[in-house]
Structure formats: C-alpha cells, structure tokens
Amino acid sequence: xxxxxxxxxxxxxGDSTPEEILTYYRDMLLIRRFEEKAGQLYGMGLIGGxxxxxxxxxxxxxxxxxxAEQGDTVITSYxxxxxxxxxxxxxxxxxxxxxxxxxxxxxxKGGSMHMFSREKxxxxxxxxxxxxxxxxxxxxxxxxxxxxxKVTMCYLGDGAINQGQVYESFNMAALWKLPVVYVIENNxxxxxxxxxxxxxxxxxxxxxxxxxxxxxRVDGMDVMSVRKTGAAALAHAxxxxxxxxxxxxxxRYRGHSMSDPAKYRSxxxxxxxxxEHDPIDRLREYILSxxxxxxxxxxxxxxxIKDIVSAATEFAQQSPEPDPSELWTDVLLEA
Amino acid sequence: xxxxxxxxxxxxxxxxIDAMNEDPDxxxxxxxxxxxxxxxxxxxxxxxxxxxxxxxxxxISEAAIVGAAVGAAMSGxxxxxxxxxxxxxxxxxxxxxxxxAKIRYMFGGxxxxxxxxxxxxxxxxxxxxxxxxSLEAWMAHVPGLRLAMPATVNDAYxxxxxxxxxxxxxxxxEHKGLYVQKGTLDTAQPDAPWGKAVVRRAGHDLxxxxxxxxxxxxxxxxxxxxxxxxxxxxxxxxxxNPLDEETVANSVRRTHRAMVVTEAHLTGGFSAELSAxxxxxxxxxxxxxVARVAGEDIPIPVSxxxxxxxxxxxxxITETGLWLVQRKAPAWAL
Numbered sequence: 001x002x003x004x005x006x007x008x009x010x011x012x013x014g015d016s017t018p019e020e021i022l023t024y025y026r027d028m029l030l031i032r033r034f035e036e037k038a039g040q041l042y043g044m045g046l047i048g049g050x051x052x053x054x055x056x057x058x059x060x061x062x063x064x065x066x067x068a069e070q071g072d073t074v075i076t077s078y079x080x081x082x083x084x085x086x087x088x089x090x091x092x093x094x095x096x097x098x099x100x101x102x103x104x105x106x107x108x109k110g111g112s113m114h115m116f117s118r119e120k121x122x123x124x125x126x127x128x129x130x131x132x133x134x135x136x137x138x139x140x141x142x143x144x145x146x147x148x149x150k151v152t153m154c155y156l157g158d159g160a161i162n163q164g165q166v167y168e169s170f171n172m173a174a175l176w177k178l179p180v181v182y183v184i185e186n187n188x189x190x191x192x193x194x195x196x197x198x199x200x201x202x203x204x205x206x207x208x209x210x211x212x213x214x215x216x217r218v219d220g221m222d223v224m225s226v227r228k229t230g231a232a233a234l235a236h237a238x239x240x241x242x243x244x245x246x247x248x249x250x251x252r253y254r255g256h257s258m259s260d261p262a263k264y265r266s267x268x269x270x271x272x273x274x275x276e277h278d279p280i281d282r283l284r285e286y287i288l289s290x291x292x293x294x295x296x297x298x299x300x301x302x303x304x305i306k307d308i309v310s311a312a313t314e315f316a317q318q319s320p321e322p323d324p325s326e327l328w329t330d331v332l333l334e335a
Numbered sequence: 336x337x338x339x340x341x342x343x344x345x346x347x348x349x350x351x352i353d354a355m356n357e358d359p360d361x362x363x364x365x366x367x368x369x370x371x372x373x374x375x376x377x378x379x380x381x382x383x384x385x386x387x388x389x390x391x392x393x394x395i396s397e398a399a400i401v402g403a404a405v406g407a408a409m410s411g412x413x414x415x416x417x418x419x420x421x422x423x424x425x426x427x428x429x430x431x432x433x434x435x436a437k438i439r440y441m442f443g444g445x446x447x448x449x450x451x452x453x454x455x456x457x458x459x460x461x462x463x464x465x466x467x468x469s470l471e472a473w474m475a476h477v478p479g480l481r482l483a484m485p486a487t488v489n490d491a492y493x494x495x496x497x498x499x500x501x502x503x504x505x506x507x508x509e510h511k512g513l514y515v516q517k518g519t520l521d522t523a524q525p526d527a528p529w530g531k532a533v534v535r536r537a538g539h540d541l542x543x544x545x546x547x548x549x550x551x552x553x554x555x556x557x558x559x560x561x562x563x564x565x566x567x568x569x570x571x572x573x574x575x576n577p578l579d580e581e582t583v584a585n586s587v588r589r590t591h592r593a594m595v596v597t598e599a600h601l602t603g604g605f606s607a608e609l610s611a612x613x614x615x616x617x618x619x620x621x622x623x624x625v626a627r628v629a630g631e632d633i634p635i636p637v638s639x640x641x642x643x644x645x646x647x648x649x650x651x652i653t654e655t656g657l658w659l660v661q662r663k664a665p666a667w668a669l
Contacts, residue, residue, distance in 0.1 A: 106443035116442035128433050134402020142410035168399030330444030333502045
C-alpha cells in the first residue's frame with residue numbers, strides 16, 4: 001500500500017471501535033470472496049444471464065452501511081450483490097438467486113439484478129439505468145410522510161448520472177427536503193464509456209448545485225472515509241435539511257458484466273488500482289499497523305468468510321429449480 | 336346514503352375524498368392537483384381538506400412523479416399519481432412497465448406496488464394530436480398492470496374506490512369527454528363487482544362490446560338499431576385487466592354476431608385483442624366475422640368536424656350493426 005494512502009486511512013480511522021473496524025474488514029471480505037465465487041460459478045455455467053461483480057468497490061457500500069441506522073433504506077441498480085450482503089441479507093439466498101433456484105431471494109424469478117428484502121431495508125436490485133433514482137426518492141418521501149426519522153440511500157453509477165429522471169428526482173427531493181442520500185458510485189466507466197467520454201463536467205458531486213443540494217467527493221476505496229463522510233451526509237438528511245450527494249471515487253476490477261472484453265482500459269490501469277488502492281488491503285494494513293487485531297484474528301475472519309461462501313455455493317447448487325407452476329404466480333394478486 | 340344525481344367528475348372526486356378519509360396512507364401527487372384543483376377539476380378543493388402533505392403539487396416531471404409513487408408504494412403507502420394527459424405516458428412508460436408492473440414478479444412475490452395512476456384520454460375537446468389519444472393498448476400489453484376505464488358515474492366512483500384497495504398497480508383511465516356527464520351515483524351500490532363486465536342493454540341479434548365513452552355512442556346506436564328492428568346487446572367491459580371474457584362469450588353465443596367498438600386506433604388496438612378472443616372462444620357460434628369499429632389510423636386533428644370523424648360515432652356503429660345483422664350497406668358504401 002502506498003504511504004500516502006496509509007496515512008489517509010490512519011487519519012480517517014476516527015471514532016470507529018476496533019470491533020467496528022473488524023466488521024468492516026469482514027463485510028468487505030465477504031463481498032470480495034462471494035463475488036469471486038460468483039464469477040467462478042458463472043464461468044462454470046451455473047449462473048447465467050447477467051452478473052455484474054462488485055469487486056473493487058466494497059468500501060463504498062460497507063462504509064455507508066457502517067454509517068446507517070437500523071430502519072434506513074437502500075436501493076440501487078444492477079451491480080447489487082455487495083449492497084445486499086452489506087445490508088445483512090443471507091449469502092445463501094443471494095447466491096441461490098444467482099443460480100436461479102427456488103431458495104433464492106426471488107425464488108429464481110429475479111436473478112442477479114432483482115432481489116429484495118423488506119426486513120433488511122433493501123428495495124432492489126433494478127435493471128434500468130437511473131430508474132431506481134425516482135424510486136429511491138419515493139422511498140425518501142415515505143420516510144418523510146411517516147416522520148420516522150429514517151433516510152434512504154439511493155445508489156447510482158457514473159453512467160446513471162446522465163439520465164434525465166435523476167435530475168427530476170434531485171429537484172423533487174430538494175423541493176420537498178426529502179431524507180435521501182444519493183450515492184454516486186463513480187467507478188470511472190459506464191459499461192465501456194469513461195466518465196471523460198460521457199460527461200461534460202466530471203465533478204459529479206456538483207450535479208445537485210442547481211437545486212441547492214450539497215455534494216462531496218469521497219475516496220471510495222477507503223472504508224473509513226466513506227463511513228465518516230457518509231455519516232455526515234446521513235445526519236444532514238436525517239435532520240430534515242434535505243438530500244445530499246456523495247460521489248464515491250471507486251473502481252471495479254472486473255468487467256462491466258461477465259461478457260466485457262475490457263478493451264476500453266489498460267491492464268496496467270487495473271493493476272495499479274489493485275496494487276495501490278485496494279480497499280481490503282488498505283484496511284488490513286491499517287488493522288495490523290495500528291494493532292487493531294493480529295494476523296491470527298484476520299485469519300479467523302478469512303476462515304469464517306470462506307465457510308460462509310462455501311455454504312452459500314453449496315446451497316445455490318443444491319436448491320431445486322423453481323416449480324414449473326411458479327411461472328404464473330406473482331404477476332398480480334387476485335383482484 | 337341514497338342515490339344522487341351528479342357528474343362523472345364529482346363522482347371521481349367523491350371517491351378520492353371517501354378513500355382518503357378511510358386510509359391515511361393515500362396521498363395524491365401530480366401536476367396541478369393541489370392549488371389549481373386539477374386540470375379537469377377532479378381534485379378541486381382536496382388540498383383544503385387534506386393539506387399539502389397529502390395533496391402534492393409536483394414539478395412537471397412525469398417520470399419522477401410516477402417513479403416516486405412506485406417507491407412510496409413499495410414502502411407501503413398508497414399513492415395516487417395523476418398524469419394530466421394519457422398522451423404523456425410515453426414519458427413514464429419506463430416507470431410503469433419496467434418498475435411498477437415488474438416488481439412483484441421479479442422480487443418473487445415479496446412486495447407489491449399498491450398505487451393508482453389516474454389519467455384521462457380521448458377526443459372531443461379539440462385538444463389535437465398530442466392531447467386526445469386513447470392509448471390503453473400500450474398498457475394492456477404489459478402484464479402486471481390493472482387497467483380500468485369507467486364509462487358511467489357510478490363506475491367512476493366505485494372502480495376508483497376499489498382500485499384504491501388493490502395490492503397491485505392500477506392504471507385508471509378517465510375520458511375527458513365524460514367529466515361533465517351526469518348520472519346516478521349510489522355510493523352503497525356498485526353496478527357490479529370489480530372485473531365483471533356489465534350488460535348495459537339487453538338484446539338478441541347482436542353483441543356490441545365496448546368501454547369508456549364509446550359506451551354512450553354504442554347505447555345511442557342500439558336505440559337507432561332498435562328502431563330498425565335490430566336488437567343489440569351492449570356490454571361495458573369497465574376494466575380491461577381483469578378482462579371479463581365470460582360475459583362477452585355468453586352473450587355472443589346467444590346473439591351469434593359481435594361488434595367491438597373503441598375510440599382507440601384500429602391497428603394494434605384493444606379492439607383487435609377483443610376480436611381475436613371472441614373468434615377463438617365463439618367461432619362455432621358466429622354467423623359473421625367480428626366487426627371492429629375503431630378510431631381511424633391517423634393523428635387526432637384539431638378541427639371539430641375533422642376530429643368527430645376521426646373516431647366512431649353512433650351512426651357508424653348503427654350502420655355496422657345493420658350490415659352485420661341485415662346485410663344492409665350504408666349509402667356511402669355502395
């Protein structure tokens with residue numbers, strides 16, 4: 001890890017307890033190992049269709065969840081496995097949905113992009129770029145209407161930020177002072193088109209300026225920074241001051257989806273990010289150098305994660321295919 | 336409450352008021368629904384009664400209006416989103432077809448979207464090509480959406496009340512030419528259960544299947560047909576989803592002749608769906624192929640005489656009925 005990154009991480013460690021820091025480590029590692037396994041299963045033909053891996057971006061959602069309160073709600077687009085795991089959804093149910101099985105969160109009807117858990121406050125899992133942003137705004141409206149003091153974290157990518165619906169939502173959220181934190185995960189590429197090639201004005205955190213929505217750019221490869229800035233943004237929204245925009249500077253190591261030829265970026269660029277900015281390596285360094293825990297403790301966590309992912313993989317392969325009768329259920333309830 | 340004489344517009348307004356009084360989770364959002372009172376006056380005065388927290392004037396942002404309604408509905412509220420003209424549905428089709436309609440299925444039945452999208456369409460007010468369409472086929476094509484199209488004052492009230500109890504998204508299409516229509520409202524007595532078609536006029540020579548404002552033209556035509564010795568049965572579908580095929584088939588098997596009347600364009604319209612289904616279910620009973628009387632395949636013009644000829648009217652329905660039953664062709668067709 002680069003020295004500068006290490007010192008930044010150390011500085012932003014702030015008020016997290018050792019237990020919390022280990023939880024961040026554990027949650028990021030769970031996402032990483034889960035996604036690696038999902039990639040393997042895809043390669044083996046056990047997962048079909050779309051599969052958008054979150055590897056490299058783990059610090060974003062883990063940091064935000066670390067800052068969130070019980071009862072806050074989360075909505076995102078299709079690169080959603082990490083969000084579900086960070087929200088506390090069961091790895092078995094997520095993996096079994098990837099394999100399209102009966103034990104999956106959506107009973108094999110939704111797949112990688114479409115899962116949901118009311119209990120965990122996760123509202124999907126949506127496939128149309130940008131379409132989740134009005135939905136997230138509506139979730140925020142519901143919090144506001146009920147005066148329950150909760151906040152919606154509405155995730156979108158650097159590609160979605162150029163969709164018109166997003167600005168309609170920003171305007172509405174600012175007008176009605178809705179408790180929504182819009183989290184832009186800027187992983188630098190909308191599918192294969194870089195931010196520079198798609199956005200006139202690449203400071204995406206400023207996209208709310210016209211509506212008076214404050215924005216901040218965050219090192220999305222550093223879970224501590226994400227948690228700290230995320231906490232401030234959530235507090236702003238929770239206090240009734242209206243929406244907040246966070247631009248998480250992050251990076252996905254893998255392709256947009258499993259069929260991505262990756263001709264739009266160099267291998268060197270990816271390697272440099274992995275070597276110098278990896279969020280898990282960075283936190284690991286921090287944990288060891290600050291004696292938050294020792295190697296043995298981290299090994300225990302590694303083993304725990306390995307077991308969870310193995311069990312999820314096993315479950316996702318053993319769970320039966322959906323019953324043929326499921327084809328016609330869940331379209332509409334009886335009128 | 337006993338039956339009262341009122342208008343289609345007032346019946347809709349009363350339905351919203353009664354539903355909102357019963358269910359605090361109902362909120363109304365849309366362009367001009369509050370202070371202005373609704374472009375066609377349906378929500379007039381509601382903001383005074385329920386306050387700006389429940390009657391929300393929105394920016395002109397249809398996609399976000401419907402999207403926010405979907406999101407709020409996912410979390411358990413029951414929003415009524417108003418789309419001022421159904422012609423704007425292209426702007427919201429993503430939220431409607433990809434989100435509202437799919438959420439129950441793609442999340443394995445764990446969650447529904449209990450919202451109502453109210454809108455209005457149709458001709459009759461010289462509103463021209465972008466404000467006069469009948470686009471129900473677009474939404475009828477999407478599994479996961481309910482679709483109601485009331486024609487009468489009593490249905491305006493009861494179908495909206497029922498829509499506001501359903502667990503799934505309902506597209507509720509009013510007709511701009513019906514708002515001032517007078518009729519009897521009995522808040523205690525719906526014409527029929529939700530999802531059931533109603534035989535508005537009984538007959539034995541011919542079945543006319545229709546909905547929304549074309550019910551009025553069809554009933555007028557049935558009167559003219561009666562004067563010429565043809566007894567037409569007129570069926571009002573009331574909802575296109577659910578679709579009551581049984582009532583239609585039972586009638587056609589008795590009359591042996593069927594005509595479908597819609598204001599919407601002929602090509603790819605709901606009239607084609609109805610015609611196909613009648614052929615499939617009643618083929619052996621039909622004396623003639625099902626006739627379709629539908630809107631011309633042209634944009635709606637502004638000039639009143641042109642506009643009138645862009646959609647069916649009682650005379651055309653009568654002429655088609657005489658052809659079906661008596662093989663009597665209208666003078667213009669000879």
